[in-house]
Amino acid sequence: MDYLPLFHCLQQRPVLLVGGGSVALRKARLLSRAGGILHVIAPKIHPQLLQLLEQHSGRYTLRVWQPGDCGGHVLVVAATTDNEVNRQIVAEADGQGIPVNVVDTPSLCSVIFPAIVDRSPLLVAVSSGGHAPVLTRLVRARLETLLPAAYGQLAQLAQKFRSAVKQRFDDLQQRRVFWEDTLQGPVAEQVFAGNLAAAELLMEERLAGKVPAVQGEVYLVGAGPGDPDLLTFKALRLMQQADVVLYDRLVAPEIVDMCRRDADRIYVGKAASRHSLPQDQINAHLVELAQQGKRVLRLKGGDPFIFGRGGEEIEELAQNGVPFQVVPGITSASGCSCYAGIPLTHRDYAQSVRFVTGHLKDSSLNLPWHELVSDNQTVVFYMGLGTLPDIAVQLQAHGRSADTPVAVIERGTMAQQRVITGSLSTIAERVREAALQTPSLIIVGEVVALRERLSWFKLQAGQSA
Ligand code: SAH
Numbered sequence: 001m002d003y004l005p006l007f008h009c010l011q012q013r014p015v016l017l018v019g020g021g022s023v024a025l026r027k028a029r030l031l032s033r034a035g036g037i038l039h040v041i042a043p044k045i046h047p048q049l050l051q052l053l054e055q056h057s058g059r060y061t062l063r064v065w066q067p068g069d070c071g072g073h074v075l076v077v078a079a080t081t082d083n084e085v086n087r088q089i090v091a092e093a094d095g096q097g098i099p100v101n102v103v104d105t106p107s108l109c110s111v112i113f114p115a116i117v118d119r120s121p122l123l124v125a126v127s128s129g130g131h132a133p134v135l136t137r138l139v140r141a142r143l144e145t146l147l148p149a150a151y152g153q154l155a156q157l158a159q160k161f162r163s164a165v166k167q168r169f170d171d172l173q174q175r176r177v178f179w180e181d182t183l184q185g186p187v188a189e190q191v192f193a194g195n196l197a198a199a200e201l202l203m204e205e206r207l208a209g210k211v212p213a214v215q216g217e218v219y220l221v222g223a224g225p226g227d228p229d230l231l232t233f234k235a236l237r238l239m240q241q242a243d244v245v246l247y248d249r250l251v252a253p254e255i256v257d258m259c260r261r262d263a264d265r266i267y268v269g270k271a272a273s274r275h276s277l278p279q280d281q282i283n284a285h286l287v288e289l290a291q292q293g294k295r296v297l298r299l300k301g302g303d304p305f306i307f308g309r310g311g312e313e314i315e316e317l318a319q320n321g322v323p324f325q326v327v328p329g330i331t332s333a334s335g336c337s338c339y340a341g342i343p344l345t346h347r348d349y350a351q352s353v354r355f356v357t358g359h360l361k362d363s364s365l366n367l368p369w370h371e372l373v374s375d376n377q378t379v380v381f382y383m384g385l386g387t388l389p390d391i392a393v394q395l396q397a398h399g400r401s402a403d404t405p406v407a408v409i410e411r412g413t414m415a416q417q418r419v420i421t422g423s424l425s426t427i428a429e430r431v432r433e434a435a436l437q438t439p440s441l442i443i444v445g446e447v448v449a450l451r452e453r454l455s456w457f458k459l460q461a462g463q464s465a
Pocket of ligand 1 (some may be wrong): 331410412
């Protein structure tokens with residue numbers, strides 16, 4: 001980190017601005033918007049700058065900067081075109097411990113101006129430390145579109161109710177939860193719709209306990225197959241407001257890292273491991289945590305409702321009257337097929353796709369094989385790495401051609417993704433040679449052949465995906 005971001009309170013404090021041209025005028029506008037009392041030193045001053053000084057009780061001195069001018073100010077901004085003068089100003093300000101900025105010369109500055117998104121009292125500041133001003137502007141533009149204009153009003157409402165909320169909730173965590181629910185629930189929606197009176201009324205009702213103020217809840221969230229960019233906005237938002245996170249092996253560490261920093265993290269492992277919690281204990285744990293008033297994030301790989309036992313988890317919640325939400329994720333069949341360049345359906349080759357588990361049930365693969373052998377169907381096997389040889393044999397035995405293309409994708413969508421292709425007759429051997437590990441997904445069908453033309457992931461880096 002090259003700089004420490006801080007917000008500087010200039011209200012009624014003296015600020016020195018050296019220079020009187022249009023650049024100085026731009027800075028003067030910003031400084032006076034922040035409440036600074038300006039002193040401008042320059043031999044010649046832009047008429048609009050003079051006007052601004054008059055409006056904001058500023059003053060000016062019509063001459064060049066002289067040693068000794070910096071003293072008595074809380075901030076010095078140099079906007080002259082004379083590099084030597086700028087250097088002297090910096091030396092003097094630094095010597096006196098006064099923060100100093102030279103416009104457009106970050107190397108001389110002890111403080112720099114960020115790009116800002118102003119939703120006062122809410123402020124967002126963005127900086128690249130002077131390295132990439134265009135990028136900074138692009139980020140700012142994106143933030144402008146992300147933050148509703150009424151955020152300022154929402155912040156004002158928060159300010160208004162701050163002490164009432166503090167009185168109502170002694171407990172810090174309950175207070176935080178109350179605010180989070182306020183700022184992204186129905187109250188915020190009323191503010192965004194311009195109904196300030198309705199928002200305040202709702203706020204008072206919540207404080208009076210007419211609407212439950214704080215309640216535990218479970219978010220069953222799909223984290224997608226691995227690439228953090230494949231998370232949904234909703235997943236990310238809930239990840240950042242959860243008090244406790246239960247996750248398993250399939251969720252990439254980078255994704256777990258994106259959860260709220262001070263949320264408790266509980267690893268619940270994978271079903272087959274000795275270190276994991278059995279499913280019924282996970283279910284009971286979710287209920288218990290929510291009943292303590294916590295917002296519990298149950299983070300699952302892929303989509304929680306596709307081979308994720310999500311149904312079992314929320315059934316227990318429903319039985320115990322615990323509120324919950326379910327957020328879909330990109331299932332590994334979608335993620336892996338896209339990142340491997342294999343469309344799951346195609347007008348010419350596959351009119352349907354089936355997702356099947358390759359996991360043994362009662363120590364055998366009890367699958368409706370005759371339904372999986374039609375030429376125009378893509379079949380995706382989850383949890384099938386261990387049973388791949390058997391899958392390949394059974395599909396052929398039930399009539400699917402030995403030449404049918406097959407792909408096995410290990411750690412799909414992640415930087416370490418590996419794809420092994422072959423046919424029903426060769427794939428088991430190739431996968432064994434490559435020593436693929438879990439998680440791996442198997443795709444069977446003519447569409448696999450399209451990969452030769454459509455593979456894209458990592459190609460830019462000159463590697464094969
Ligand atoms: N709910 C998950 C699936 C859980 S079952 C989903 O919707 O994707 C676990 C199986 O998913 C693994 O055995 C593997 O077959 C597959 N899988 C999950 N993530 C994967 C990944 N990144 N790459 C390849 N396969 C993956």
